[in-house]
Amino acid sequence: MSKNILIVGATRGLGASLGALYSKQPSTQVFGTTRSTSAPNKNSIHWLTGIDVAEPNVGQKLVSQIPGSTKLSTVIISAGYFGLESFDEPDWEKEVRMYTTSAIGPVFLVHHLVKANRLEHGSKVILVSSESGSITLRHEEEGGGNYGHHASKAALNMVGKLLSLDLKPRGIAVGLVHPGFMRTEMTKGVGFDKFWDSGGAVPPDEAAQSLASFVEDFDIRKTGQYWAPRGPGDIGTAESVLGKDLPTPLQLPW
Known part of the structure; x- marks a missing residue:
């Protein structure tokens, strides 16, 4: 059976790794923004251009470029922005962009996809969050700072929970995921490459494999839940907060 998968931020x-992975699957059409x-x-990817999650009309622009009566089996919203800041040097513009990209844009994207009848019973919406959005996992050993990054992901988690409640009657499942600590230009750009080895960071291709396997098994029974498909290995506070011998995948606390 053919599948149409949309990756926002491809x-x-x-x-990009998810797009490459799904494009190799038979009978799968990948839409990427x-x-x-x-x-x-x-x-191999059907591109939707000029799509900026931080713009108010992002939902309309996205829907207008999806051809015909195409139905999407899975939507993965992976677009993100990380602006480094501290208590001594908070940054208003960076924080606004992080909140808009992480927690405001996805609401309008999903709203317009549903209203345009692009998502149907059995469809999945996966919101790429981060363990950094877990209030429970924040611990004094890591300290404070990076307010916009952490809090925008916590806001995204709430958005995902609320979307799951609104969309469950339609049979649409919504999941929040921490895909893993990755060796990307984003983490390097904020200086986190110095933690790549000690923090167990993996290439995005490896994280994409784990996420795709998780998405394959994800359904309405787990809607509204928050998971780490790769388990606790790269979550520095997991054992001190949640204990030892944690499973993979790991359901994360809010």
Whole structure:
């Protein structure tokens, strides 16, 4: 049976790896978004151009480019932005962009997809969050700072929970995932490459494999839940907060 998969934020990092992975699957059509007004030279993906999750009209622009009466079996919203900041140097513009990208844009994307009848009973919406959005896992050993990053992911988790309640009667499952600590330009750009080895960071291709396997088994029975498909290995506070011998995949606390 053919599947149509939409990846929002498909030009780099995890999104690019997911696009490449799903494109190799038989009978799978991959739709990928790019903020650029021109499509990347990756012919196996149907590109939706000029899609910026931080813009108010993102939902309308997205829906207008999906052809015909296409139904989507899975939507993965992977677009993200990480602006480094601290208590001594908070940054208003960075925080606004993080909240808008993580927790506001996805509401409008999913709203327009549902209202345009692009999602149906059995469809899945996967919101790429982070363990950094778990209030329970925040611990004094890690300290504070990076308010926009952590709090925007916590806000995304609430958005996902609320969407799951609104969409469950339609048979649409919504999941929140921490895909893993990755060796990407985003984490390098904020200086986290110095933690890649000690923190167990993996290439995005490896994280994409784990996430795709999790999504395959994800359904309405887990809607509204928050998971780490790769388990606790790269979550520094997991054992001190949740205990030892934790399973993989690991359901995360809010």
